[in-house]
Amino acid sequence: MTDRRPLLRAIFDAAVAAAHPDVVLSAHLRPVPTGRIICLAAGKGAAAMAAAAERHYLDRLRFDPARLSGIATTRHGHGVPTRRIKVIEAGHPVPDEAGLKAADETLALAQTAGPDDLLLVLLSGGGSANWIAPADGVSFAQKQQVTRALLRSGAPIGEINTVRKHLSRIKGGRLARAGQRAELVTLAISDVPHDEPSAIASGPTVPDPTTLADARAIVAKYRLDIDDAVRRALDDPKNESCKPDDAAFARAEFELIARPKASIDAAVKAAAEAGYAIIELGADLEGEAREVAAEHASLALKARAEGKRVAIISGGELTVTVRGQGRGGPNQEYALALAGLLKDTPDISALAADTDGADGGAGSASDPAGALIDHLTFSKMRSLHLDPNAYLANNDATAFFTLTGDLLLTGPTLTNVNDVRVILVD
Secondary structure, eight states: OOOOHHHHHHHHHHHHHTTOHHHHSGGGOOOOOSSOEEEEEESTTHHHHHHHHHIIIIIISOOOGGGEEEEEEEETTOOOOOSSSEEEEEOSSSOOHHHHHHHHHHHHHHHTOOTTOEEEEEEOTTHHHHSOOBOTTOOHHHHHHHHHHHHHHTOOHHHHHHHHHTTBSSTTTHHHHHTTTSEEEEEEEOOSGGGOGGGGGGOTTSOOOOOHHHHHHHHHHTTOOOOHHHHHHHHOGGGOOOOTTOGGGTTEEEEEEEOHHHHHHHHHHHHHHTTOEEEEOOSOOOSBHHHHHHHHHHHHHHHHHTTOOEEEEEOSOOBOOOOSSOOOOHHHHHHHHHHHHSTTOTTEEEEEEETTSOOSSSSOTTSOOEEEESHHHHHHHHHTTOOHHHHHHTTOHHHHHHHHTOEEOOOOOSOOOOEEEEEEEO
16 A cells, blocks of 8 residues: 555645745835834744845845844744844734733834834734734733634634624734834735635734624624623724725735645645646635535545546635534544545545644644544554544544544644645545
8 A cells, every 4th residue: 555645745845835934925025115124923924924024134135234123923833033023922823911912012113113114014824813902991811712712613714803803902904003104015924715815814904894793793693602891892883993994004005925825736736746636626615624524525435436546635724613622623623524434445545734834732833733544544443443423523633643643743834824635546
């Protein structure tokens, strides 16, 4: 039986490499301003983006170091060395005190920017949790509680961010409002389906199409248990996010520098070069992880029955409605569902992982990126008498794949363009 794990990993690595800040950032950086460059970065790629910007301005363009400053807020374990831009590691997916302090410092620094300065905002996935600035009247603990409830609800990321934007002093265009005297340029790595700017890091520098009424409807839809202070904040008109006619956007530009589609294209290229026919399902898939896994398993079984050698490749961001007490993220849950559906098919193998290197988890840099399955997984299931459906019922994919030895451990990749899922049918 041929070991497809090296190929699966190579396909995943190609997708990640296509979106790394060292590859995608420098071509989009603006000319040197007459004043200062103030770099404000957030997300899992924030520190790597800040370091790449430093190399561009300080080494390539010989910009006066004294005129460059900034703050890059990233997930714990995702920091890299920088020279002029301060790096703060903060909580994700549930925010922590470090993110609270970083957001306050970021807003204060933005307010110092003048008409001759460039406010360079570098965004990547994870920025919503890294920059935590609760609306007036909402405590930090209450904001954490809302975040936990949203993450467990099964709500897609767009709905989660709609609520967060209306409970924040930095999201939903408010950072642009704080720095509106300066030229504002936002360069973003997209981690959201359809690359919607207002959803990336909850859109701190762009107009927000969602409203307080939308946020209240989401709370009601998922029957979230929220504090009275949060309910009052979502009823308060002054917490409405910034709209297109706001003066904050008079000198603002926004540009995407990496998209999930480009990473999926890189994965497709790697699989095709390995001799597989491609079934590409797109870069924007959403839905419940186990339900999507069932659809993809059907495609794989059909291809196998027809004697085809194919790679089924998809991106996007799946969700998990948490009903059990276990651990795991949407990629591990997807792989666990596949394991139950494909257990008698030794010639099908798969990988599902988050391009940032962390799938669910507790916010540690050592969290798994996802999981792989193949004939070795199925053999372990038999020898250990493991029932994938029992683990699925408890949302305990991490425990299952710890026992089978199939967790994918990459460490922080320093970028984030959502998930990559690959099924190889031989």
